[in-house]
Amino acid sequence: MFNFYLLSSVLLISLIFFFLGNNRAKNLVKLNQKNLHSLTHYYGVYSLLVSLLPALGIFFIFTICDDLIFAELIKKYIPKEVVASKDYNFTIVLAQINNSVEGLIFGTPPKWVTNAAEIWISWIHKSQIITVIICISTALISGFLGYKKISGNFRSRNAVEKIVMSILAVSSVIAILTTIAIIFSVVFESIRFFALIPYDEFLFGTVWNPQFEGAERAGSGQEGLSQYGAIPLFAGTFLISIIALCVSVPVGLFSAIYLSEYATSKERVFFKPLLEILAGIPTVVYGFFAALTVAPFLRSSGSIFGLDVASESALAAGLVMGIMIIPFISSLSDDVINAVPQSLRDAGYGLGSTKNETVIKIVLPAALPGIVASIILAVSRAVGETMIVVMAAGLAANLTANPLEAVTTVTSQIVTILVGDQEFESAKTLSAFALALTLIVITLAMNFYALHVVKKYREQYE
Amino acid sequence: MNNKIITPLEASNKVKKSIAKRRAKDNRLKLYGRVAISLAVCFLLILFYSIFSKGYSGFFQYYVTLDINFDRERIDPKGDLSDNSLFDGEASKIVNESLFSIIQPQGRKAKKQAKKIVSSGKDVRIAKMVKNDPSLFGTTTKVKFALDDDIDSFLRGYIKRETPESERRISNKIIEYIDKLNEEGRISYEFSDYILSGSASGNPEMAGIKGAFIGSMLTLSVCLLIAFPLGVATAIYLEEVAKKNKITEFIEVNINNLAAVPSVVFGIMGLAIFISIFGMPRSIPLVGGMVLALMTLPTIIISSRAAIRAVPPSVRDAAYGIGASKLQVIFHHVIPLAMPGMLTGTIIGMAQALGETAPLLMIGMVAFIVDVPNSIVDPGTVLPVQIFMWADFAERMFIQKTSAAIIVLLGFLISMNALAVYLRKKLERRW
Numbered sequence: 001m002f003n004f005y006l007l008s009s010v011l012l013i014s015l016i017f018f019f020l021g022n023n024r025a026k027n028l029v030k031l032n033q034k035n036l037h038s039l040t041h042y043y044g045v046y047s048l049l050v051s052l053l054p055a056l057g058i059f060f061i062f063t064i065c066d067d068l069i070f071a072e073l074i075k076k077y078i079p080k081e082v083v084a085s086k087d088y089n090f091t092i093v094l095a096q097i098n099n100s101v102e103g104l105i106f107g108t109p110p111k112w113v114t115n116a117a118e119i120w121i122s123w124i125h126k127s128q129i130i131t132v133i134i135c136i137s138t139a140l141i142s143g144f145l146g147y148k149k150i151s152g153n154f155r156s157r158n159a160v161e162k163i164v165m166s167i168l169a170v171s172s173v174i175a176i177l178t179t180i181a182i183i184f185s186v187v188f189e190s191i192r193f194f195a196l197i198p199y200d201e202f203l204f205g206t207v208w209n210p211q212f213e214g215a216e217r218a219g220s221g222q223e224g225l226s227q228y229g230a231i232p233l234f235a236g237t238f239l240i241s242i243i244a245l246c247v248s249v250p251v252g253l254f255s256a257i258y259l260s261e262y263a264t265s266k267e268r269v270f271f272k273p274l275l276e277i278l279a280g281i282p283t284v285v286y287g288f289f290a291a292l293t294v295a296p297f298l299r300s301s302g303s304i305f306g307l308d309v310a311s312e313s314a315l316a317a318g319l320v321m322g323i324m325i326i327p328f329i330s331s332l333s334d335d336v337i338n339a340v341p342q343s344l345r346d347a348g349y350g351l352g353s354t355k356n357e358t359v360i361k362i363v364l365p366a367a368l369p370g371i372v373a374s375i376i377l378a379v380s381r382a383v384g385e386t387m388i389v390v391m392a393a394g395l396a397a398n399l400t401a402n403p404l405e406a407v408t409t410v411t412s413q414i415v416t417i418l419v420g421d422q423e424f425e426s427a428k429t430l431s432a433f434a435l436a437l438t439l440i441v442i443t444l445a446m447n448f449y450a451l452h453v454v455k456k457y458r459e460q461y462e
Numbered sequence: 463m464n465n466k467i468i469t470p471l472e473a474s475n476k477v478k479k480s481i482a483k484r485r486a487k488d489n490r491l492k493l494y495g496r497v498a499i500s501l502a503v504c505f506l507l508i509l510f511y512s513i514f515s516k517g518y519s520g521f522f523q524y525y526v527t528l529d530i531n532f533d534r535e536r537i538d539p540k541g542d543l544s545d546n547s548l549f550d551g552e553a554s555k556i557v558n559e560s561l562f563s564i565i566q567p568q569g570r571k572a573k574k575q576a577k578k579i580v581s582s583g584k585d586v587r588i589a590k591m592v593k594n595d596p597s598l599f600g601t602t603t604k605v606k607f608a609l610d611d612d613i614d615s616f617l618r619g620y621i622k623r624e625t626p627e628s629e630r631r632i633s634n635k636i637i638e639y640i641d642k643l644n645e646e647g648r649i650s651y652e653f654s655d656y657i658l659s660g661s662a663s664g665n666p667e668m669a670g671i672k673g674a675f676i677g678s679m680l681t682l683s684v685c686l687l688i689a690f691p692l693g694v695a696t697a698i699y700l701e702e703v704a705k706k707n708k709i710t711e712f713i714e715v716n717i718n719n720l721a722a723v724p725s726v727v728f729g730i731m732g733l734a735i736f737i738s739i740f741g742m743p744r745s746i747p748l749v750g751g752m753v754l755a756l757m758t759l760p761t762i763i764i765s766s767r768a769a770i771r772a773v774p775p776s777v778r779d780a781a782y783g784i785g786a787s788k789l790q791v792i793f794h795h796v797i798p799l800a801m802p803g804m805l806t807g808t809i810i811g812m813a814q815a816l817g818e819t820a821p822l823l824m825i826g827m828v829a830f831i832v833d834v835p836n837s838i839v840d841p842g843t844v845l846p847v848q849i850f851m852w853a854d855f856a857e858r859m860f861i862q863k864t865s866a867a868i869i870v871l872l873g874f875l876i877s878m879n880a881l882a883v884y885l886r887k888k889l890e891r892r893w
């Protein structure tokens with residue numbers, strides 16, 4: 001709420017400067033009968049931007065930094081004996097203090113925690129006062145300076161355009177920043193993970209059995225039990241993706257061929273969006289469908305044939321995921337098949353071939369790179385898919401090729417490890433980041449390869 | 463290939479012979495295509511059928527009508543209608559007494575069982591009623607209370623009378639009481655007033671989607687406020703302002719890569735950057751919206767760029783010709799003309815964000831939160847996550863409630879997509 005009021009008052013100040021600047025420019029025109037360089041509202045907008053932007057910048061820096069600074073400063077108020085003790089962990093201490101700042105008190109915290117929390121609260125008050133003073137005064141001062149600048153010769157339009165152009169440029173940098181943030185967050189934690197667990201054990205180990213460090217340290221007889229071999233996860237991901245492809249490739253490809261070659265335009269207009277609905281359904285809905293409709297169905301029909309289907313099976317998750325990625329294959333392949341020049345088809349018909357022969361022998365080979373790319377994109381979608389496997393594939397890290405058993409995947413392990421409270425120091429939590437890193441690498445590699453395939457063969461027929 | 467020379471007559475005979483086979487092959491391919499499409503449509507129909515058939519009944523539940531004597535002394539002992547006073551009151555006791563007067567349970571054990579027939583939200587319901595309308599005090603009014611979820615399941619036929627008592631979740635006694643209530647015509651099946659206005663609850667009969675719905679709206683508005691301006695600004699910069707050089711190429715590659723990154727990774731980023739480094743609280747719509755904004759940004763940028771590219775250069779040239787500056791060309795001509803395309807892309811991106819679950823699990827929006835969030839910094843959850851949580855609960859009734867929540871979610875997604883299609887059809891211009 002505090003931030004909201006502060007931001008609105010800064011906005012109000014800059015709006016006032018807008019009207020002031022606008023009026024001043026209008027008055028200049030009226031009094032001097034002089035031609036201004038720019039239209040009057042540009043003078044107003046200039047005052048507005050000049051007053052608003054620096055204040056906003058300062059506000060964001062302050063709000064982001066204050067917690068970081070407080071966290072550094074609070075270290076002084078943690079008693080030495082606590083710091084010296086064996087299981088001292090600053091993150092946990094900080095969380096304790098933060099909790100009591102927010103009034104969430106579990107049990108009776110030690111005296112120094114409540115003290116530190118009180119100090120913290122006093123800092124918050126101070127920093128709020130400082131932020132208000134600095135933000136408002138910056139808005140006023142810079143707005144006033146901008147306002148002062150307004151005169152007949154001042155080229156306000158150019159100035160405004162410069163500012164807007166830089167805003168546009170800065171916003172396009174966000175994409176880069178996001179990528180950096182993703183890489184940064186994943187790579188750093190992964191490095192820490194690989195310092196604890198050797199990477200060859202992670203990549204080639206066949207047992208996945210993460211345990212919290214606490215259990216190991218406590219000497220509860222579980223030492224050395226936790227193992228981080230990711231092969232079962234990769235195998236599970238692979239198995240489910242294969243099942244999904246077995247569903248989606250035939251259905252998607254034949255639909256694409258039919259829609260682009262055989263269907264009347266009316267059928268096309270009707271069925272294409274219908275297939276695309278499948279891509280728009282939230283994955284959690286698919287997960288629910290897989291867990292509550294498909295899995296019991298498979299289980300009961302499996303028992304008819306004397307097969308023992310696990311209640312959470314790779315088959316259920318894979319089938320439903322296959323349904324989900326049908327439109328990725330059908331839509332993209334349809335576009336690619338449509339892009340094959342009509343002259344090629346006409347040449348085929350001219351030689352007396354039937355539609356079937358034209359499609360199989362001429363159109364499909366011509367469209368093959370695009371079709372392959374669409375399948376690769378669908379696979380990368382399947383590999384990164386989370387909710388369906390979390391809800392329907394189970395969590396048991398079985399190394400199996402039997403689709404009737406429960407398997408687990410990279411994404412579902414990430415979710416299980418990171419949902420809820422985690423201890424950032426433990427190998428278990430860090431392993432999720434290492435998994436995420438492999439996930440990113442795999443999906444990006446597939447996308448690059450798909451793009452490469454398309455680029456390499458695209459212009460063959462033009 | 464055989465190199466034997468054949469006469470035209472032989473050749474034409476050969477073709478004639480093979481033609482039936484070739485036609486059949488052609489028809490077969492056509493058939494495969496039809497089968498494939500009907501399979502896909504079938505999947506869609508089965509999916510919708512299974513959700514709607516379960517979800518439809520999730521909007522309804524069983525109620526029992528009891529005569530409640532609104533005794534002010536007992537309900538509101540302090541007499542000021544404050545939460546405290548109503549909490550101290552004996553509302554549940556009054557409800558139980560009214561219930562007992564009908565079913566006449568004998569002994570303490572029977573009474574204890576009978577108390578569970580009416581949902582535990584009964585006192586809250588009475589408190590709400592008297593708050594809305596204090597004139598109820600002193601009257602005896604018929605009030606409808608939700609039945610407990612097990613009894614609801616029994617009435618729906620999921621818990622069978624024939625099952626032996628030891629394997630049933632409700633005892634023979636309770637069934638006897640229910641029959642008694644039914645005979646008196648006190649049990650009714652009605653549109654549930656909890657599903658749309660209730661919040662997360664451990665009691666399935668009182669659970670509703672209001673909290674998750676508001677959380678979704680808050681998260682989505684944060685997402686929109688961040689992603690739309692940023693996406694449009696980036697698209698304008700890349701299409702209209704920036705020169706083609708290494709930096710813009712790098713930005714483009716980045717955007718395409720971001721579009722391919724699995725959504726769960728955005729959640730990890732949100733956890734590592736926003737929560738652990740910036741120290742933002744967990745479970746709040748602000749962080750959720752920021753994560754989803756970064757996730758939908760590529761979608762918005764890519765479609766906005768396509769929309770800008772579709773504006774013909776002649777429009778720009780005409781504007782330049784009468785002396786507009788670059789920014790005036792962009793803001794007065796290009797953006798208004800590209801707006802329908804940009805909006806369509808944005809709506810599709812928002813639909814994607816509305817249905818997204820995995821990244822929000824990472825940043826803790828999965829917590830059990832009973833209060834409806836009032837602002838973007840209150841802990842909350844969103845519809846898809848609520849669906850995920852309910853799907854995990856064991857109680858039978860949650861399946862119907864989950865399906866009902868899915869129907870609401872799908873309803874929103876379908877109307878958003880329909881809006882996007884409508885916008886595209888209505889405002890699209892062919893040059």
